Amino acid sequence: MITDVICEDPRWDDAGLEDLSEIAAAATLTRLALEGDWEVVVMGCDDERISVLNADFREKDKATNVLSWPSEERAAEKAGNPPLPPKGPDPELGDIAISYDTCAREAAESKKKFADHVTHLVVHGIxxxxxxxxxxxxDAALMEGLETEILGNLGIADPYTI
Incomplete structure (x- = not known):
């Protein structure tokens, strides 16, 4: 298992967050050729909980779809691909929180399958x-291109097309 899923909101159990997260994580790590036993914690919550987290960590007092906390800073010093993490004794990549309410609303508004949208947001978070x-x-074009490719490999349409 790559993902350790915690469902604070029981709707996530019914939505299959555990399976969706594992599929998204495996596809992302495969595309980036990251071998080894990496770990990601995914917390499924609601808008109320993610609003608190967004306010606490980003000083934005509103709900959002997904938040992420890397276990260490991995950003590139200049635009482009960041360096991939080396294999080491700590396989933890970090934590993700995802809101059921916002995901459901966004999927409905964009006429996307809920599962496809959630998979996209987990890939995005990772x-x-x-x-x-x-x-x-x-960097946005690079990240969106990777997301589109990873999702395409899973049979999910480009999330950035209208």
Whole structure:
């Protein structure tokens, strides 16, 4: 198992967050050729909980779809691919929180399958754990391209097409 899933909101159990997270993590690590026993903690919560986390850690007092906390800083010093983590004694990549309410709303608004949207957001969160970001246009294009490729490998349509 790559993911350790904690469902604070029971709707995530019914939605299959554990399986979706494992599939997303495996596809992401495979695409990046990260071998070994890596670990990611995924917490499924609701808008109320993620709003508190977003306020505490990002000073944004509102709900969001996914948050991530890398176990260590992995961002590239300049635009482009961040260095991949070396194999070492600590396989922990970090933690992700994902809100059921926001994911369900976004999936409905964009007419996407809920499971596909959740898979996308877990891939997105794991890429953040690995140092990818979307702060500037070049890094955003790189990250979105990876997300699209990883999801395509899973048979999920490009999430950035309208």
């Amino acid at each position: 890429l953040h754990l690995l140092g990818y970001d979307h702060i500037d246009e070049k």
